[in-house]
Amino acid sequence: MAQRRELIKGSIDSLLLCLIERQPMYGYWIIKELDRRSQGYFKFKEGTLYPALHRLEEAGLIRGEWQTLPSGRQRRYYHITGKGLSRLATERSQWQDFLVAMNLIIQPASERREVKKW
């Protein structure tokens, strides 16, 4: 569990930028969407989400804007900025390299032999 927490901690910014890139979202929606898309793997607490959102906003990677819903309620939607898009592109490419390298090392020895034979 602690390992999973550490893994998530290191990837919060990438996860949030990825989600917000698809469409502007607000905090509660982001928590639910991450949970749904990861099939329950990424369960963010508010104490993790909001500091991360505010940190990204201070860094100019996202921009928060208040919008009034048809119900009259207000929500703070986060939009990705140009700087956020370029950071996301860099992080995506780093993640791809990392995943390829990890797969080469982490897969069981039997599978590696099969790959070699093939």
Added chain:
Amino acid sequence: MVTALSHYLDSVRENLRLDHSVESEVIHELETHIEDELQELREAGLSEEEAANTCLTLLGSAKLLARQIYEAHSQGSWTQALLAAMPHMLFGLLFVVSWWRGIGWLLGMLVLVLSMAVYGWWRGKPAWLFPWLGYSLLPVVAAGLLLLYLPQGWSWVAIVIYLPLALWLVYSITVKTIKKDWLYTSLMLLPVPAIIGWFVAVEPVNQLPEHWLQSIEDFAPWIGLTFLALGLTVATFIRLRKRWLRVSVLVVSGLITLIMVAYYTEGRLSLPALLILVVVMLLLLLSPALVERTLRHTGQHSA
């Protein structure tokens, strides 16, 4: 909203210590989040109380949440760091390049310090204001002390009229600053221990003012260096995010400047005097935290 959740939001607000506009936005955002959370929990069949308790568990510690949001916003830009360091740097330069004896330079400095303090106060009290504010209060205190040296019979002007007004001004500005964030009061008071240290170390007992001025002249480069060091401290303070690091930087720099005074004056500051100055420095820099707590308790009781 359920009382427990209102208390939670109050606790977050109390510990945020950000600009009022940012604080309001953060609290409103958390309110809307709680609304959504409560609605979903109620729709899942939970009672009002159960929904509120579950919501509180999901939110976690109010203090931790406030601290993490504070850290997301607290770092000032390099421009703000430079602006905040500037009054110390200018004060230091007055001594390093021997401008302190020129009345024109002193008046120029006074006008600049007062203008920046008024401008910063009017612009919503950003973090860079407080070092300027500290220096702008110095002439008020110094003028009061000088009035005490007026010819006999005239010192009542200082005691009856000037001192109460000056004390009221210093008190009200300090309280307003503490209410914003006690750390800013410490930032404002940062040069005071160094000033007292130099005053104690340089002041020759039973000697004429000319000798005193000569003493200042002799130590001017070192006096200047002390204030330049304070400028670096303040710039570092503005760039740091974590509160405990900010407190540590202020205390360590207070210690270093007093040690600098003792070192450069070669024994003029005795060990007991140095120790007393260290205690005064700790009291000055850390007591605003206690005053803030007292003010909050008083506010809560009267509310």
